Amino acid sequence: MTFRFIGTFSEVGRGAERVAFRRFGEEVEFDPAKALELVRGGLPIIPGETFDLVGFTEDELKRLRRGRSAALMPDPARPEASSELALKLQELDEFFVQHRQISAADKILPSADITGFEITYVGESELAGQRAEDI
């Protein structure tokens, strides 16, 4: 499953198996269960489909690879651009916070049906039968 990196810099693993993420929007393939574990560990990734909902342009992605602060500097030629980008980033951050909450270990039962981040709670939990995204 494809995920997108939305942080500034992260590293996973050690030694020869170490993987570094440096570029905002970088695509990475993970098994969903592994991705969930990594998100619990703080890795800022979200499913590619969710990322696409925000609708970043190529130019915006290019700017974001220089860092959020630099990307949001006002452009005298197009002063509304930084505000538009801030709104998109805000939407993205809301998605990510939601995904972080979904992946919180105390909310997920061992037998939860994990498909990407669409998690339906099962078993004895009071959340049983509900989709995580609806909670």
Place this chain on the structure above:
Amino acid sequence: MAQVSTQGQRLYVDIQSGGAFALNETAGASDIAGGDAAKFSGFVANNVVPLATSANKTGNREPSLGVTTRRKGGWSFDADFEMSGAAGTAPDLVKLLQSQFGDAALVVPTGTATVTSSGDSGGKVEITTSSAHGYSDGDFVLIAGHSVTEINRLWKISAATGSVFEIDLDYGGTAGSGGTANITGVNIVDDQDDSIVPLELWHFVDPATAEQKVAVGAIPSEVQLSFGEDFLRLSASGESAWVLTSDGFAAASTQERAGLTAFPTEPATPTYNGQAVQGFNGKCFIDGADLGSVKSVEVTFNPGRDYPEDGWNNNLPNRVRADRDLTSISIRASKTDDAVIAAMQAAAKAKTPVTLFVTMGDAAGLSMGLSILNLQLEPGNDEDNDPDVDITWTAQGGYPTTRQVVFA
């Protein structure tokens, strides 16, 4: 023989949910995970095993052979503090601050608003949002993408009502427009109760055949944040119930093993997030006034916790003790004729409590705010640091100090 590497070291920090004397485990197996990894620049954990030597006279000048006495562990740590790089996500080192404050880090629910305009409001800037923002005075709000770049950072807001709020920026420039306001962040508020939040600090080194360690029940006795250097610095030190080692596991007592049946192997996928941030990209406010000539701020927390050496029938500690919880600061600034400096000197003379607010960073995932109430300043001391004249204040916090850290 393989030498232990200075670079091949990894630290894993977790809160011991079962108290100071029990590592987190399931059926004797540690649950340390890759997500607990945190970068650091220095860490040591060692046991302190004193030798008690009797003062009895033996008739000659040599002392008698000593005996072992009460023992415990000690540890120290320092790092260039790294923000997570992702909005609303705690830094890898947040658990250290949780342990210091004794309170959990809470993610503030999403509270976003679209900024329509900013304008001067008598020494402050009034921000107007497109709809009611729902914020309250004292909330930490991150503004991004606004046309006036000075406004794009984390603020502790005031005069919040309806669709307006104010920030402590004496800007006086032209009005701005656009951008977003966001209250989402990871928030630690010290409610000054007696909670003791012990840590387990795992230190794995290369090669894996060398001695690996965990400080069991690590409690900070001093935590220091230093603003103003190249990087924001965090250092901490304290005691632990014991330092359990891989080499010493077989001979360790049940208490020293702290619930484990075997010393664990290191997690295969340590996960590090974020990057070290500049220690000087920020602002310092005293009672809402911008101390524009600030050079450095050092905040030191002394939670006053230790393992007393007074237990019976056991060389190891049997409890954590909580004494006075002290907060002290040191602020150095270039001396100017700014009104804020005169106000600080007046507050120091009258011992009028002041509020410190430091805001660092200027983007989501890379911002931090620190607020401390009720600091009582000592009069500033001048220093002739040719060609500057600097002034340095120290202060101690008094109850309620109400310390709050927010990562946005």
